[in-house]
Amino acid sequence: MLNFYLNACGIICALGDGPEQVKARLFAGETGLAATERHSPGRALPLGCVQAQLPSVEHLPLHQRSRNNALALAALAQIRSQVDAAVARYGADRVGVVIGTSTSGIGETEQAMACHVATGELPQDFHYGQQEMGSPADTLARELGLGGPAYVHSSACSSSAKAMASAARLIKMGLCDAVLTGGVDSLCAFTVAGFAALDSVSAAQCNPMSANRDGINIGEGAALFLMTSEAAPVALMGWGESSDGHHMSAPDPAGVGARMAMAQALERAGVAAAQIDYINMHGTATRQNDAMESGVIAALFGHEVAVSSTKPFTGHTLGAAAAIEAALCWLAMQDDNPQGRLPPHLWDGVADPALPVLNLAAPGAVLGRPLRRVLSSSFAFGGSNAALLLGRTA
Secondary structure, eight states, X not given: OOOEEXXXXXXXXXXXXXXXXXXXXXXXXXXXXXXXXXXXXXXXXXXXXXXXXXXXXXXXXXXXXXXXXXXXXXXXXXXXXXXXHHHHHHOGGGEEEEEEOSXXXXXXXXXXXXXXXXXXXXXXXXXXXXXXXTHHHHHHHHHHTOOSOEEEXXXXXXXXXXXXXXXXXXXXXXXXXXXXXXXXXXXXXXXXHHHHHTTXXXXXXXXXXXXXXXXXXXXXXEXXXXXXXXXXXXXXXXXXXXXXOOOSSSOOTTOHHHHHHHHHHHHHHTOOGGGOOEEEOOOOXXXXXXXXXXXXXXXXXXXOSEEXXXXXHHOBOGGGHHHHHHHHHHHHTSTTOTTOBOOOOXXXXXXXXXXXXXXXXXXXXXXXXXXXXXXXXXXXXXXXXXXXXXXXXX
């Protein structure tokens, strides 16, 4: 069976810049969320803002200069040597780029429109192309001098899971020998206001699976993987995708599509549900998502498998969420975690009696052995569902 190895991982999010900083704060149970009015004037909200200094984008063409692309370049910088080595080994035309995003450069458009309102003119450094959805893939391909396929998935919160599945298919079909894949999204007022209009934004740190849960916190960040068929400790063993089209912004309460995506990932990997060591839940802390997801997990995996939502650490990074959460799983599966420390579940501990009882990983929880099989789920507006199954290969 062909494996799709995740040879290197770069990550930047509210937890920090780089795998070591992110991993340290994750296992310490330290949230990256902080209250700010930056994207909601007059209303302080907990957001997962990236605090690190980002690379300059001044060397890029004007239409590619955006915070979103700066985040992508920050993640790339962490694995640039491995990517360059792959380009040298396979050739630029045999390396592709597949990225998930949902905001692209909308933040730059917001700033430009504010300038237009104030002065009657758009700023000199604004270009409409900054908000093109394909911009992150185009930018990364340009930065690396690549000639392989380069494109973006934009299906809201499932975007980067679908991007990683597409990357594996490019390798499987023989179109690429290596793919730079993952996701990136940047915070902007448009996104915050949109979720607030749906009454989905919490004024406090999000509280997944709690009886007191009342909505999401939004975040930003990027996670990029170098995927090849060359052996590495962790591989994308399986994935599943479905579209139930139940509602524009609410999940199917029965979770038919969500279960289908998880079951496909298991089947594609040749793994039984009982072999999964840990599940990274989509876990948005909205009433409907947590009810649907917990029911599906209990029915398909039972009540004993360790689970957690990591969104109280990073915020919901939308198009980047699946890749960032896959990266957290990847970090937990490395050789330096022999006892199988689990990404913890941060919440107030007040269980919702209407939800199935799940094995929520408390801070400090360990499996007692290395993590070998993990599943990460992502569910998006419009009923787009995706699941990724990562496995240790050695």
